[in-house]
Amino acid sequence: MTTILDKIIAEKKKEVAKLKETYQSGSIQAKRVHHSLYETCMQSNRMNIIAEMKRASPSKGVINDGVEPAEQGALYEKSGASAISVLTDQPFFKGTIEDMLAVREVVDIPLLNKDFIIDEVQIDRAYDAGANLILLIAAALPESRLQALYNYATNKGLEILFEVHNEEELEVAKRIGAKIIGVNNRDLKTFEVDLAVTERLAKLIDSTTTLLVSESGIKVKEDVERVARAGARAILVGETMMRSRDVKSTFDDLRILLGE
Numbered sequence: 001m002t003t004i005l006d007k008i009i010a011e012k013k014k015e016v017a018k019l020k021e022t023y024q025s026g027s028i029q030a031k032r033v034h035h036s037l038y039e040t041c042m043q044s045n046r047m048n049i050i051a052e053m054k055r056a057s058p059s060k061g062v063i064n065d066g067v068e069p070a071e072q073g074a075l076y077e078k079s080g081a082s083a084i085s086v087l088t089d090q091p092f093f094k095g096t097i098e099d100m101l102a103v104r105e106v107v108d109i110p111l112l113n114k115d116f117i118i119d120e121v122q123i124d125r126a127y128d129a130g131a132n133l134i135l136l137i138a139a140a141l142p143e144s145r146l147q148a149l150y151n152y153a154t155n156k157g158l159e160i161l162f163e164v165h166n167e168e169e170l171e172v173a174k175r176i177g178a179k180i181i182g183v184n185n186r187d188l189k190t191f192e193v194d195l196a197v198t199e200r201l202a203k204l205i206d207s208t209t210t211l212l213v214s215e216s217g218i219k220v221k222e223d224v225e226r227v228a229r230a231g232a233r234a235i236l237v238g239e240t241m242m243r244s245r246d247v248k249s250t251f252d253d254l255r256i257l258l259g260e
C-alpha cells in the first residue's frame with residue numbers, strides 16, 4: 001500500500017533533483033541567529049512551545065491559507081514561543097522557502113525548517129534561509145542516509161529534530177546520537193493521532209540528556225499536562241496555533257510550569 005509519506009517522498013525526490021540543478025549554496029543569505037533550542041528547552045521551567053506555520057496539511061486540508069508569515073511569526077515570538085517551525089513543502093502543505101525568509105527577518109528565536117529532508121542541498125538551503133534546526137524523519141530514509149544527513153547538518157552548526165513514531169525508529173535515533181527527539185503522535189501512514197505514543201516512547205528516553213519534543217495533536221492544557229508528565233519539555237503545535245483567534249492566550253494556556 002502506498003502511504004502519504006511514500007507520496008510525499010516521491011514528490012520530494014523530483015523537487016530535489018531540480019533544486020540540485022538550480023540551487024547554489026550561499027545564494028540566499030538570511031540573518032543568522034545563534035541560539036540553541038536544546039539549551040533553551042533544557043534550562044526552562046516552562047513547557048517550550050515550537051509554534052508552527054502550517055497553511056494546510058494532508059490530513060486536514062486547508063487550515064489557514066490567508067496567514068501572513070512575518071506577522072504570525074512575530075506574534076509567536078511575542079507570545080512566548082521557544083522556536084518557530086516553518087513548513088516549506090509546497091505540494092502538500094502550501095509552504096515555501098520564502099515563508100522562512102519572511103519569518104527570519106522579523107524574529108530572533110530559533111527556526112526549524114520543517115520539510116522532508118532527503119538530500120544535503122535542502123540542508124544548505126535551510127541554513128542559508130536562516131534555519132537553526134532541520135527535521136529528519138526516521139520513517140523517511142534508511143539509517144545510513146539519516147546518519148549522513150545528521151552529520152552534515154551538525155557540521156554546519158545546525159541542530160536536528162529527529163522524528164520517530166515507534167520503538168524501532170527510536171533505536172535508530174539513539175544509534176545516530178540524536179539529542180533532540182521528536183515523538184510524533186500522528187501516524188504518518190494512517191493519520192491517527194494518539195498522545196499515548198509520547199507516553200509509551202518517553203519511558204525509553206533519558207530525559208536528563210535528551211530533549212523530548214511531543215509533536216502533533218496538542219490542543220488544550222490537559223494534553224500538555226499529559227505529555228509533560230511523560231517527560232516532554234517541548235511541544236510542537238501546528239493546527240491549534242494556526243486556527244487560534246487569540247494566539248497569546250493559547251500560549252498562556254499551553255505554556256504550563258514544568259514539574260508541577
Ligand SMILES: O=C(O)c1ccccc1NCC(=O)[C@H](O)[C@H](O)COP(=O)(O)O
Pocket residue numbers: 004005052054057058059060184188215216217218236237238239240
Ligand atoms: O499534519 C499532517 O497531516 C501530516 C501528514 C503527513 C506528514 C506530516 C504531517 N504533519 C507534519 C507534522 O508533524 C505536524 O505539522 C506537526 O507535528 C504539528 O501537528 P499539529 O499540531 O497536529 O498540526
